[in-house]
Structure formats: structure tokens, C-alpha cells
Amino acid sequence: MNQQIVTRIKCKDCPIRHRAVCSTADETELASMEQIKTYTTHRAGEPILWRGDEIKFVASIVDGVATLGQTLEDGRTQVVGLMLPSDFIGRPGREKSKFDIVASTDVTLCRFERKPFEHLLATTPHISQRLVEIALDELDAARDWMILLGRKTASEKIATFLSMLIKRQHIERIDGMQPRLALPLTREKIADYLALTLETVSRQMTALQRAGVLEFTDRRHFNVLDMDALRRATGDDEPL
Amino acid sequence: MNQQIVTRIKCKDCPIRHRAVCSTADETELASMEQIKTYTTHRAGEPILWRGDEIKFVASIVDGVATLGQTLEDGRTQVVGLMLPSDFIGRPGREKSKFDIVASTDVTLCRFERKPFEHLLATTPHISQRLVEIALDELDAARDWMILLGRKTASEKIATFLSMLIKRQHIERIDGMQPRLALPLTREKIADYLALTLETVSRQMTALQRAGVLEFTDRRHFNVLDMDALRRATGDDEPL
DNA sequence: CGATACCTTGACCACTTTCAACGTCCGTGG
DNA sequence: CCACGGACGTTGAAAGTGGTCAAGGTATCG
Structure with a gap:
């Protein structure tokens, strides 16, 4: 141990x-x-x-x-x-x-x-x-x-996961600063948490980046550029 | 109400x-x-x-x-x-x-x-x-x-669901009698519980019947013909 | 006896997985 | 310091599971 x-x-x-x-x-x-x-x-x-x-x-x-x-x-x-x-x-x-x-x-x-x-x-x-x-x-x-x-699509799962990280780590947007996040899990572990494959996790994160919702600085850190878009992408009806 | x-x-x-x-x-x-x-x-x-x-x-x-x-x-x-x-x-x-x-x-x-x-x-x-x-x-x-x-196939989900019903309702096999079960949910509700569609639920139940694992007497009642096969079909490593 | 809810079956399609190859980062040791 | 190795990540093409759409069947209740 x-x-x-x-x-x-x-x-x-x-x-x-x-x-x-x-x-x-x-x-x-x-x-x-x-x-x-x-x-x-x-x-x-x-x-x-x-x-x-x-x-x-x-x-x-x-x-x-x-x-x-x-x-x-x-x-x-x-x-x-x-x-x-x-x-x-x-x-x-x-x-x-x-x-x-x-x-x-x-x-x-x-x-x-x-x-x-x-x-x-x-x-x-x-x-x-x-x-x-x-x-x-x-x-x-x-x-x-x-x-x-059970019911969310791959992209909704990723968006929900990232929103949850932001929420649970009590990360706030301070005057126009975009929230900056560290991923505490590898793509493989994220996949195990969301019931996806690591390839799908990778593709969906790339897609969110291409859509301008977020921006990776390295593979374990990113900035959220559009918090509202991220929330909308979760599929939930209320802010997580 | x-x-x-x-x-x-x-x-x-x-x-x-x-x-x-x-x-x-x-x-x-x-x-x-x-x-x-x-x-x-x-x-x-x-x-x-x-x-x-x-x-x-x-x-x-x-x-x-x-x-x-x-x-x-x-x-x-x-x-x-x-x-x-x-x-x-x-x-x-x-x-x-x-x-x-x-x-x-x-x-x-x-x-x-x-x-x-x-x-x-x-x-x-x-x-x-x-x-x-x-x-x-x-x-x-x-x-x-x-x-x-997250991780089970449609047929494993159905098998797990039926096994769980048997277990939670404390239904025992009494001398060679096959367990007889009532489904307390419609196909649609079962689908909502297993994160499938009602069509897939219907198809997988039919498949279990064709495989000789169970036998429907009407659409809400069935007998389990092969309890071991049902357990194996759950994908779990231990009897549920 | 008809209306309605519930269920079955088929054909087609889409999303995610699978399989494969390549790229990148980082620590270790020469 | 650089080269190597291994873990981690990205991307593409093909395949498969379960979903969607559609039609028809069956039970139940008024």
C-alpha cells in the first residue's frame, strides 16, 4: 500500500x-x-x-x-x-x-x-x-x-464532466478572467468515469476546443472561453 | 395526487x-x-x-x-x-x-x-x-x-434486471419448481430503467426466450427455465 | 365491439467503439 | 545534455450495437 x-x-x-x-x-x-x-x-x-x-x-x-x-x-x-x-x-x-x-x-x-x-x-x-x-x-x-x-451523448457527457469539475472545485470567474482548470484524470480514467472510450473522450474535447468553448494550454490544463456554451452543452435544464 | x-x-x-x-x-x-x-x-x-x-x-x-x-x-x-x-x-x-x-x-x-x-x-x-x-x-x-x-450490453442489462427482480422479491426455487415472476413495469419503464429503448427490451426478452432461458406465459409473467444461464448472462462475476 | 395502451418485428441508420498508426511529453540514464 | 523508452494522447477508417422509424399484432376496459 x-x-x-x-x-x-x-x-x-x-x-x-x-x-x-x-x-x-x-x-x-x-x-x-x-x-x-x-x-x-x-x-x-x-x-x-x-x-x-x-x-x-x-x-x-x-x-x-x-x-x-x-x-x-x-x-x-x-x-x-x-x-x-x-x-x-x-x-x-x-x-x-x-x-x-x-x-x-x-x-x-x-x-x-x-x-x-x-x-x-x-x-x-x-x-x-x-x-x-x-x-x-x-x-x-x-x-x-x-x-x-444512461441518456447523455458523448459530447454532453464531456461538457457535464467539465462543468462538474468547475463546480466542485469552487472555481469562480473573477472579473472577466476565464476559469482555468486542471484535469485530475487521464483520458482513460475520464473515459471510465463517463462510460466512453479514451478515443471518444479525446475527440469530444478536441471538438469543444474547435467550437471555441475551451482552449487547452497543455493536455492537462485548459481555459474555459465560453462558460454559457459549456453549460448549454451539458443537456441539463439548469446550471449544474 | x-x-x-x-x-x-x-x-x-x-x-x-x-x-x-x-x-x-x-x-x-x-x-x-x-x-x-x-x-x-x-x-x-x-x-x-x-x-x-x-x-x-x-x-x-x-x-x-x-x-x-x-x-x-x-x-x-x-x-x-x-x-x-x-x-x-x-x-x-x-x-x-x-x-x-x-x-x-x-x-x-x-x-x-x-x-x-x-x-x-x-x-x-x-x-x-x-x-x-x-x-x-x-x-x-x-x-x-x-x-x-455504463458498461453492460443490452442483453446483460436485461439479464441483470430479471436476476435483480428475482433476488429482491426473495423468490426461491422450491423443489425443482421454476421461479415464476411478474414484471412490475411496462417495457417502456424497463427501458427507462436500463437506458435502452422499449424495442430493444422487447427484442432481448424474446432472445432470452428463444435461447430457452425463460418462457413467457403472458407479457407480464414468465418462468425461469435456466437460472444458471440467466446468471451467466448478467456479465457479473458473482451471483447477483 | 371499438378504442387505447402495450408489445413485437423488420429495415435502415447513426453514434460510439474498435483497430491501427502516429505524435507528444517527460523522466531516466548514458 | 541528449537520447531513449514508456506512458499518454490524437486522428483516421471500418465495424457493430443499439436507436429510429414504421407497420402490424394483442390485450384490456369501457
Whole structure:
């Protein structure tokens, strides 16, 4: 698993303090979390947890991007979730993982051993309530992704994916500046997330560029030139 | 909304008593639920809740089948969840529904007004814990469906759908008897659930019948002749 | 008995995949 | 510093799966 323990950061100074599972914890509760947490890092491409593995820990993503994936017996794969900073990994109350979790960029986790965390949950209503909210939000997100997978065209899928990245990374247009984005996934992983092939992903991104909607500066970075056009291209009736 | 209030059934005699949100409630807790519950019925085809509607109530499905659906602006639709008896409808803590909920067969609900139910949740840990389990199970189910939508072929989708019906309705093969199934959805709704067209659904079902895997007695009922073949046709590596 | 909703089947077509070749970036080691 | 190798990405042509359009069949309910 090749993880490294890194220097502890104080919860107070944590970049995800106000969004993660700990966001509703008060000072005392935060102190007890601080005692049992560990930071670990995983290099891009490394697995964090395989399907079928025993779940020994849960964690919040502090930095980086990980994917939650599934595989059919003949090797077809589907990414079923994209985990960004503040997202929660693992499942209290479950022994084994149903999904592969893989670091897509370098990832830093704020990690809790499962048993102590379950104890914390049982004794800290603030944290368990927050976990319910997180689970319900993920359920909504999963259901939104189902209409994308089932009913959207390749170009709508790409536009929706890029819009989602902009939204979830809280990237705002500041006075006329065009939003600049980094793709945290390879074309192949994007394809696995959108249920396309990597060739189709490549072609559709090229098409969006040719249509003047965006402009790649290199293969992992682009500027959005026409945000409204991008939104219209998602096929959704409301801004994502 | 055209709903009818029907005679109350005692919780003790309720067919979903041991599986629904109330399953972990003790006698006292059950008594307080009994006080605030109402039974309502909805005829096949009637909407139970539209997207954007205020969520005035939550409910368990006692009998029948309902679908949870979404629509794109040009009318493309996707069913994102199939609600069977004991499943939970509605979202405590949310003001508005994100999905259309439609009765697919005649449906009987055990219904709670949202506010009193939220009060119950806050004061009854057994019930809120059960609701978390339900939400996490639904999240897993949604993610399983994502690989079906994204990566399975039309015939695998049909086989998976039929296998799921058999599993979720707890239909067992009793001494050599072949499982007999009722389809609770029209071909069109099945298509909306599997992200196919109704024509493809029809063709693939015919193909399964011609392959000797199943046998339709009429268009809404069939016998499974070869359960193993059906499982193999799902594309999954483990029996669903 | 007729109207309507539901289902089946066929022919054709389009979008995405597949297969293949080539191009580009980046890290490593000579 | 440059050359090599491997991973990643682009583009083109051909093929295939499922969609679309169309016609006809069947069950059910008034």
C-alpha cells in the first residue's frame, strides 16, 4: 500500500476543516478526533483500497483526487465516484470494501482507524449526523450520474464532466478572467468515469476546443472561453 | 395526487415490519410511530411526488412498486431507482424532491408527515441508525447500477434486471419448481430503467426466450427455465 | 365491439467503439 | 545534455450495437 505518514497538521489549520466529516464538530469533539487521526499520502496511481479488502480505516481526502471503481469479470471498468478534497472514504459498519479506491493524483488523507472512529460516531451525534448528510449527498450525486451514463451523448457527457469539475472545485470567474482548470484524470480514467472510450473522450474535447468553448494550454490544463456554451452543452435544464 | 386513506393496519401485523425503517424500533418506539402514521394508496401510473415538489411526507412502501425518475430538458428520461416493499421514500432534512416518484403498480404507502417524522428521528436513535443503513445500502445499489448503465450490453442489462427482480422479491426455487415472476413495469419503464429503448427490451426478452432461458406465459409473467444461464448472462462475476 | 395502451418485428441508420498508426511529453540514464 | 523508452494522447477508417422509424399484432376496459 506504500503509504507514508507525514507530519501532523492541526485540525484548526486544515484546509477541509469546514467541509469534511468534522465540519460540525465543536472544539472538544475536534480534540478527540485530533487524537486518533493520522495523515497518510499516496502517490498518483497507487491503490488505496481494493475491492474485497478488509476496511481497516476511514478517511477524509485532504488533498488530491481518488477514484472509486468497479470491474466486470472480463475487465470492463466503471468509475462510480470521484473523490475530491473533503470527501469521505470508507464505510463505518462494513467489513469489506465493495469498490477499488485508487489515487488518481498524489493524495493526502486524514485517516482514522475504523474501530476508534466507530466509537467516536456512537458517542458524537454531531459527527454521525454529518455522515448521514454526506451519504445522502453522495446518493443524490450517484443518481445524477445515472442519467448521464444512461441518456447523455458523448459530447454532453464531456461538457457535464467539465462543468462538474468547475463546480466542485469552487472555481469562480473573477472579473472577466476565464476559469482555468486542471484535469485530475487521464483520458482513460475520464473515459471510465463517463462510460466512453479514451478515443471518444479525446475527440469530444478536441471538438469543444474547435467550437471555441475551451482552449487547452497543455493536455492537462485548459481555459474555459465560453462558460454559457459549456453549460448549454451539458443537456441539463439548469446550471449544474 | 388522488390518494386514498385506507384502514389502518397494526404495525405488528405489517408485512414489512421487520425490513423497513421501523425494523429496529422497539415496542415503545413502534407505538409512537403508529400514532403518526397513515396508510395511503396510489393507483398504477399515478405520480406520488414530482421533482421540485415540496416534500411534505416520507413513507415506506408496504405493497406495490414505484419508480424514482429524472428527466432531461428535451424529454429523455432515466429511472434511477426501483422502490419495492420496505423501501423508503423521501428525504428528511430536504425541502424539495430531486426526483419524480411514480406508482408503477398500485402502491400502498405507510406515510409520515415530514415534520413529526423528523422529530421522531431526532429523539429515536434506533430509527435514525436504521435510516443511515438504508441510505448506505441505496448508495451501494446506485453504484452497482452505474456499471450496468455504463458498461453492460443490452442483453446483460436485461439479464441483470430479471436476476435483480428475482433476488429482491426473495423468490426461491422450491423443489425443482421454476421461479415464476411478474414484471412490475411496462417495457417502456424497463427501458427507462436500463437506458435502452422499449424495442430493444422487447427484442432481448424474446432472445432470452428463444435461447430457452425463460418462457413467457403472458407479457407480464414468465418462468425461469435456466437460472444458471440467466446468471451467466448478467456479465457479473458473482451471483447477483 | 371499438378504442387505447402495450408489445413485437423488420429495415435502415447513426453514434460510439474498435483497430491501427502516429505524435507528444517527460523522466531516466548514458 | 541528449537520447531513449514508456506512458499518454490524437486522428483516421471500418465495424457493430443499439436507436429510429414504421407497420402490424394483442390485450384490456369501457
